Amino acid sequence: MGIVLEYLIITTLISLLAYFINYKKKRRHMEMLASELPGPRCLPIIGNLFYFMGTSHTEFIERIGEIGNAYRQQKPFRLWLGNELVIGINEPKDFEVLFSNPKIIDKGPLFSFFQDRSAGAFTTSGEVWRNYRRVAIKMFHSNLMEKYVVVFNEQGKELTKYLSQKSPQETFNVSAPLMRCTLDSICRTAFGTNMELQSNPDVTFPDDLTISSEMIVERIYKPWLHPDIVFNRTTLGRETSKRVKRIHDFTINVIKKRRTEILKRSKMQDNEEDFEDDLRNPNLKLYIDYIMEASENKKGTSDLECAKEALDVIIGGADTSAITDSYILVFLGMYKKWQDVVHKEIDELFNGSDRDLTMADLGRLENLEMIIKEVLRLYTAPHTLRKLNEDVKLDDCTLPAGASLYLCYYNVHRDPRFWTHPNDFHPEHFLPENISKRPKYSYIPFSYGPRSCPGSKYGIMSIKIMICHILRRFDVECDLKFDEMKFKPGLMLELEGGYPIRLIPRIQKTIT
């Protein structure tokens, strides 16, 4: 017995020593490569953490912006957050190398805080992510995109009906109705189910999504809340779980409904002609059908896992599109010159008709497109992370395995070398002659490469249709001033205090 114990202790000690030596070797390699990168002064143990202590999320982004500016045109900059090496990327030429590397796909441990709520193509990493991504992109197949236009039009009309009830004197936050409309569209196109969130303001699903996102982001910024054992005992932790549970119950219900519907339809195969050639066609496979099919092939997958996979795409698409819509209306309200330009473009296209928009119309809304692009330059996701599993060689340095990359979309989108009015609303940035002057990776609102946004085309289509429906019916007013706007980062850079506008019914103009 004594010899066995001795043997076990010695083997354990040798393994620990080997692990430690290996760890130190990797660390030395990382520290050596990191020392070749420029970066602000470090303190022992905490590194650069003191720059960010006590900062709000917004201040964090501003500080990173300042550091990025200080090292602009040098190599990527390094930050030591305690033991963690974080490398900031600002340069289009570096984005190009990183986005075209198929091995840089992991988002790192911070994204795991989202995974209690949703775990699919947006939040996972590695091989698991690869499988989810393969399923997610089926939602954006070109055959389906044409059919989605019908849904966007239906929901756009429902939205304007709701907005017509607002008095022209009433200033209101337009993001809430836009979020409900966007969720109705995404759920209808992804699940084939009409959720009717627009006509049922008591359903908590949209608020639960928005508020739980804010809560998860708050947790990420408070390292002492990272351990589950602490977080779950706080009010924030309990409130987050309550909302996440409601989100799951709601989504599982939708999945069950779809399953029943498919069963019913399989018995009606002979009457296929009863269905129009739209999303009700029983032979048309929607995103949720692919998820359910994959779960049936992989025994043991629960409805909760299917719900969490689907939710990742719903969340990735809803906040982003609804916030972009909201900003567009705010800016059109603030910049009358641009509102007139877009109104004229829409009036010329529709000539007084309130017909639905078609795919062909979408390509003709060039001024609106410039405005969408400018809003996304200013307010897309401000940053994201990637974890390096192996060294990556750039032009003038090597980024070590084990480091986290902090991709500063915010910095490159406001870099005065590429934008004549970096901190203003200036849609002229997207005139063709100006686009051609910029390097390719200076504008990356949907990211690029293997982890780029699969819903970018879908998102732009839905935004154009919603905004057109609103602008055909209303003039927009907004009292905000650009310089006074304050931001709170969520998935996107959101406007603190909401998106306050007024809508004035307009008489549609016929172009003669």
Ligand code: HEM
């Ligand atoms: C204006 C609208 C949108 C913007 C600005 C936007 C932006 C982005 C960005 C920047 C990423 C990359 C994030 C990262 O690198 O960490 C992303 C990923 C993603 N987006 Fe979007 N998005 C929009 C619309 C949509 C829509 C409509 C959907 C779905 C209906 C969607 C689904 C996703 C998914 C699933 C991912 C994760 C992809 C992956 O990691 O493989 N997005 N989006």
